Amino acid sequence: MENELFMNAGVSQPPVMMTSPSSSSAMLNWVSSSTQPVDPSLSRNLSRDCLFWEKSTEQSIFDSALSSLVSSPNSNFSGGGVAHGDNFIIRELIGKLGNIGEIYGAPASNGNVSSASCYATPMSCSPPPPRHMMVTKPPTPLAEFSGDTGFAERAARFSCFGSRSFNGRTNPPFPINNNNVPVVANEKMPRVSSTPALKPLAGESSGEISRKRKTKSKQNSPSTASPSKEVEEKEDSNPKRSKKTEANEDKTKSVDDDPYKDYIHVRARRGQATDSHSLAERVRREKISERMKLLQDLVPGCNKVTGKALMLDEIINYVQSLQRQVEFLSMKLSSVNTRLDFNMDAFMSKDIFPSSNNLMHQQVLQLDSSAETLLSDHHHNTNLQLNPKISSNNYIMTPLEPSETRSFVSHLPTLAHFTDSISQYSTFSEDDLHSIIHMGFAQNRIHELNQGPSNQVPSNMKAEL
Amino acid sequence: MASSTTHSLNINTPRKNLFAVHFLRSLSKLKRQKSFIGPKKTTERVRKIKTAAYISMARAAGGTSQTWSRAILWRLHRRAQASKIGGYYTKPKKRSSGADVTRGRIWRRRSRRYETTDADRLRTVVPGGGDMETLKLMVETAHYIKCLSMQVNVMQSIVDVLSA
Numbered sequence: 092m093e094n095e096l097f098m099n100a101g102v103s104q105p106p107v108m109m110t111s112p113s114s115s116s117a118m119l120n121w122v123s124s125s126t127q128p129v130d131p132s133l134s135r136n137l138s139r140d141c142l143f144w145e146k147s148t149e150q151s152i153f154d155s156a157l158s159s160l161v162s163s164p165n166s167n168f169s170g171g172g173v174a175h176g177d178n179f180i181i182r183e184l185i186g187k188l189g190n191i192g193e194i195y196g197a198p199a200s201n202g203n204v205s206s207a208s209c210y211a212t213p214m215s216c217s218p219p220p221p222r223h224m225m226v227t228k229p230p231t232p233l234a235e236f237s238g239d240t241g242f243a244e245r246a247a248r249f250s251c252f253g254s255r256s257f258n259g260r261t262n263p264p265f266p267i268n269n270n271n272v273p274v275v276a277n278e279k280m281p282r283v284s285s286t287p288a289l290k291p292l293a294g295e296s297s298g299e300i301s302r303k304r305k306t307k308s309k310q311n312s313p314s315t316a317s318p319s320k321e322v323e324e325k326e327d328s329n330p331k332r333s334k335k336t337e338a339n340e341d342k343t344k345s346v347d348d349d350p351y352k353d354y355i356h357v358r359a360r361r362g363q364a365t366d367s368h369s370l371a372e373r374v375r376r377e378k379i380s381e382r383m384k385l386l387q388d389l390v391p392g393c394n395k396v397t398g399k400a401l402m403l404d405e406i407i408n409y410v411q412s413l414q415r416q417v418e419f420l421s422m423k424l425s426s427v428n429t430r431l432d433f434n435m436d437a438f439m440s441k442d443i444f445p446s447s448n449n450l451m452h453q454q455v456l457q458l459d460s461s462a463e464t465l466l467s468d469h470h471h472n473t474n475l476q477l478n479p480k481i482s483s484n485n486y487i488m489t490p491l492e493p494s495e496t497r498s499f500v501s502h503l504p505t506l507a508h509f510t511d512s513i514s515q516y517s518t519f520s521e522d523d524l525h526s527i528i529h530m531g532f533a534q535n536r537i538h539e540l541n542q543g544p545s546n547q548v549p550s551n552m553k554a555e556l
Numbered sequence: 557m558a559s560s561t562t563h564s565l566n567i568n569t570p571r572k573n574l575f576a577v578h579f580l581r582s583l584s585k586l587k588r589q590k591s592f593i594g595p596k597k598t599t600e601r602v603r604k605i606k607t608a609a610y611i612s613m614a615r616a617a618g619g620t621s622q623t624w625s626r627a628i629l630w631r632l633h634r635r636a637q638a639s640k641i642g643g644y645y646t647k648p649k650k651r652s653s654g655a656d657v658t659r660g661r662i663w664r665r666r667s668r669r670y671e672t673t674d675a676d677r678l679r680t681v682v683p684g685g686g687d688m689e690t691l692k693l694m695v696e697t698a699h700y701i702k703c704l705s706m707q708v709n710v711m712q713s714i715v716d717v718l719s720a
Contacts (some may be wrong), residue, residue, distance in 0.1 A: 414681075417606065
């Protein structure tokens with residue numbers, strides 16, 4: 092994610108990048124991109140550190156330093172601007188950023204630095220000196236850095252970032268620790284830790300990536316804190332939530348216009364462990380409240396009730412009442428059944444179906460008769476053949492597992508019959524009346540073939556189709 | 557988010573026709589059973605009809621696509637197995653585990669005791685809800701309510717037709 096940003100940033104041309112305040116990071120991007128093929132870890136470190144620098148409050152210092160490194164046409168140029176010295180410093184910086192041991196020990200490091208310096212040359216306009224000077228690199232970069240306290244500070248910051256904020260994802264970039272560095276590091280630590288921008292960046296990358304949408308946009312967007320948006324969100328959210336948003340308001344960045352402002356609203360930026368927890372909780376609570384609203388719409392007469400507990404009571408009561416109704420109606424049905432003769436065709440013709448689909452009625456009628464004839468003799472095996480048909484239909488009926496159908500069939504053979512007929516029913520729905528006439532013929536055949544093995548019967552039905 | 561959840565609910569709108577067809581078939585089948593006809597064993601009959609209604613509802617709702625429908629059909633399956641094997645009938649007891657699963661999740665502001673009662677009551681009501689997360693459970697409950705209401709309507713109309 093971070094690398095993506097920097098690759099994108101690196102696409103633009105360096106001189107353009109230099110002008111903007113984010114040029115510092117952009118320069119590093121470009122450096123990192125150049126070094127990527129050689130030393131991925133180094134570039135990674137660079138990219139991560141660039142992340143920081145882009146957001147850090149002490150960007151100006153770094154800007155000045157970087158501008159001193161690269162002789163840009165603009166007048167950001169404050170420090171010592173000797174071309175070869177710039178490349179030297181660049182190399183030192185790169186050395187500080189990554190694993191110093193790697194850079195200095197490995198032979199690829201030279202290539203690394205040379206590539207960096209080669210890229211630096213367009214800015215410095217002096218190709219030969221860096222290559223020459225690269226060879227004479229001192230083993231301890233800190234000696235040179237001691238002359239430049241600013242660099243030492245930034246190096247210390249790097250170390251702080253690397254060790255702390257990234258949760259050890261980067262190697263501790265300073266295996267060689269001079270006396271200066273730890274002291275400076277300690278000084279810088281509170282400042283580093285205080286900048287909350289650091290933590291969310293790490294937090295984002297490690298934590299709630301899946302939850303956050305448009306994290307790219309968040310990072311790409313300049314730190315334009317729109318208090319109005321946050322205020323709106325605060326008003327919308329619960330009082331509990333608003334407290335946290337107030338706490339984060341100054342430090343967090345606002346998101347672009349996003350329908351899911353709520354939980355993208357960067358509470359996770361505050362810290363990792365605690366906030367991922369509470370953020371997850373918050374997200375869950377929101378989800379649950381939304382679903383409670385949905386249920387509220389389903390359950391009649393629930394608009395006045397507010398609160399989860401009461402709502403839940405209402406829902407449970409409603410479900411229980413519905414189940415009791417079903418039981419009562421089944422009792423009624425049983426009593427009615429004994430009295431009257433059960434005529435299925437009569438039912439189908441009545442207004443049971445809300446949609447006036449005559450075609451369906453006819454089909455169902457024919458199927459009813461066929462199903463009744465089939466009910467007399469039935470074998471289990473046939474149903475399995477028809478299961479794939481079920482899946483093809485346009486109805487919601489999903490194919491049951493074969494084991495299930497077998498078991499169902501063994502216990503309630505006729506239910507499988509129903510699936511059998513239903514599948515045919517579904518296929519009929521796609522045909523025109525012509526097929527229904529065929530079905531009529533098929534029924535006659537079924538009557539004839541009633542005595543025969545039922546295996547043949549569905550196959551005949553299929554043949555008719 | 558509301559649109560997404562409603563969309564997820566609307567995918568399986570229970571079809572009255574399907575349910576009616578299923579149910580009527582099962583009823584006709586039940587009618588043909590010899591033990592069915594007769595004044596005795598009313599409760600048995602009622603139970604069978606009720607089971608048939610639920611099964612047909614489960615099928616109409618989309619077979620195994622919903623957890624509760626799956627639970628209903630699975631219950632039938634197990635009963636069939638039990639009757640086959642003879643005596644070995646194990647009812648799936650998942651409610652306790654479901655409570656444990658979601659205990660630490662949501663509704664933290666309530667006390668521990670309340671936490672168990674809030675979602676667990678839903679679980680006791682909705683079939684197959686013993687092992688589900690609360691969010692899924694709510695979606696299942698919504699679908700179940702839809703199907704139940706449809707079932708009630710269909711059964712009511714059937715009764716009206718029969719009695720009229």
